[in-house]
Amino acid sequence: MRDAYLVGAGQSAYGAFPEESYRSLFQTAFEEATESVPNGLEASEIDEAVIGTLGVGGRQLGLSGPAVTEYVGLDGVPCTRVENACAASGFAVRQAVQAVKSGMADVVLAGGFEIMTDMSSDATKYWLGVSGETEWERLSGTTFSGVYAQMASVHMEKYGTTREQLSRVAVKNHANGAKNPHAQLGFECSLEDAQSAPVVADPLNLYHCCPTSDGAACALIVSEDVVDEYTDDPIRVAGVGAGSDTVGLFERDSYTGVPASQRAGETAYEMADLEPGDLDFAEVHDCFAIAELLAYEDLGFCEEGEAGPFIESGATELGGELPVNTSGGLKSKGHPIGATGAGQVVEAYKQLSGKAGDRQVDDPVRGLTHNVGGSGGAAVVHIFEREEHSSSKSSSARGARERESEVSA
Template sequence: MRDAYLIGAGQSDFGAFPDKSYLSLFRTAFENACESVSKEFDPVNVDEAYVGNLSIGGRQIGLPGPAATEHVGLHAIPSVRIENACAASGYGVRQAVQAVKSGMADVVLAGGTEVMNDLGDDRVRYWLGVSGEMEWERMAGTTFSGVFAQIASAHMAEYGTTREQLSHVAVKSHENGAKNPHAHLGHECSLEDAESAPTVADPLTLYHCCPMSDGAAVVLVASEEVIDEYDDDPIRIAGVGAASDGVGLFERNSYTAIPASETAVNQAYEDAGMGPDDIDFAEVHDCFSIAEIVAYEDLGFCERGEGGVFAERGATKLDGELPVNTSGGLKSKGHPIGATGASQVVEVFEQLHGRAGERQVENSQIALTHNIGGSGGAAVVHIFEKEGAA
């Protein structure tokens, strides 16, 4: 199959924009993605599109993909809405890669868009809940913070992980997010701030939880046959992996791991011919700080049970041995559900092209993105490599 390359990526600001529509946010991200392409790019060359969207509040449940692409002038192309909860646009990127590799398309758009802050809290919680297991979790009143609190409690009991270690993740994320002009919570927080914040679901405090965000992100994927038309310093999508699992936490064999993440990353490593030691930086799914700690372990960045210590000793900070969530992650950058996976790729694009400003990881060549849906019912992983990287 043909190689696939990342040629452009852009996003809107993430935040609370109740006066904006999912279409206007998508337009901003689309225009920024087109402008990011190194050489002149004509949108008419986009062959098809995959748009991630959960439809918070029930807006445009049918055909939001075509609605978004027609809104930005991509007339008549095949356009599909991807719904895989928080992994929607991550799976959209996977579909774009598959379309390019198969030879069905030369340039494909993958993105996502979501508006979450024009509704009351109760209605937002209702719509967020549709991504959880319906009968025994959602209808019984369990929230996502409650589910991840169970994961945190189990991890603490089994491995001795502490709440202070969760707080180190939050502090690091906010340090990075404060350097990201698109971040929803673009401010720093101290360890004391994270530790003393109100409890949301014990042991998780407010600073261990991501915000509900509005926003959009778009990436452009091209085939090896046309890459020279768009980029002289290309980024190859070297590996892709995806997997699913029980939607409910109680349906899985472990409360301290996300098995779908392990399966997906092993596929991606095999596809790329790489391993965790080859990764220079990563964007992982940190809807809650415990999710980032578990991701370190699932992705092979440290041994099982050592994720808390890994964070506490600064290994994942911007100047650490493996920077994680240089964008600020979901925790600080924000989490507009349908756009999150694509926005991780935006950070990879900026980092590998040396455009990340104050949060730039020096000499980075290989990056990984990890995006999960719900509490782990779906997972998708991509590995990106600068052409010519050792």
């Protein structure tokens, strides 16, 4: 099976953009992604596209993938739309990797988009709620903040996790997001601010919850046969893992972990032949502060029940032993549902390419992205590894592809 490589990635800003459409935001992300490829990449070289979106607000529910790919000039390119709630474009990246590894394609675009700020708050809550368990959670009045509040309450009772430790997630991620020009909430907050905010669903307050966002993100995945055409500094997709679980939280045996994340992480580590201690940074799904703490434990960054002390130790801050959510995470960078997973890959690409600016990790080699759908009904993990350039790979493949294209035309 062939290796797959990440050669470019880009995103729009995240926020509220009433003057933009989902197509224009996707175009911004697509152009940034293609322009980020060191040796250049043209739309005509893309073999396939996989697009993640929930379809918030009901816009273009059918054929939403082709609706954005044709807009950026990918006429005739096979396109698949993926929906896995908040993990939609994380799974789009996974499908792009599968297409490349299987030999069905050499260059695949994986991306996602969402418009979430052009509706009333009630309508937004409805569209967020469709990813929850419908009969026994959503229709009985349970919100996602309520579901994650239950997780937080149980974790606090079982392990002694504190509100201050939850608030430290927000302080860290806002500090990182303040260094990210794409972040929706690009400002710092104090620990006092994060602890004294209005309660949303006890014990979670406003600073423990991510915003709703408009945005788009794209990643470009290529095969080992053509990677040399696009970069001299390849970033290999070293590991991929995914898992699913019950959609409803009430159906699970434990509220203090996300089994889908655990399975996804284990599979990705095994494929990459790595351990959590080998990572230099991670982007994890922090839709709520407790979600980041659960991710620390689910992905093996610390022992079960130790996430609170782990965040308190400073280990996950910039300059710590394992910086987490250097982009600002969902909490500060924003959470346009269909774009979030691909947006995490954008940050991984920037970190491993040394292009993360003021939030750059010192000489990273390996990074992980972790994207969760709903309250844990689905999860996907990718591990990316910077590797030395190999001159043994074919340097003439691009010319061969161009000649083949000319013949077929």
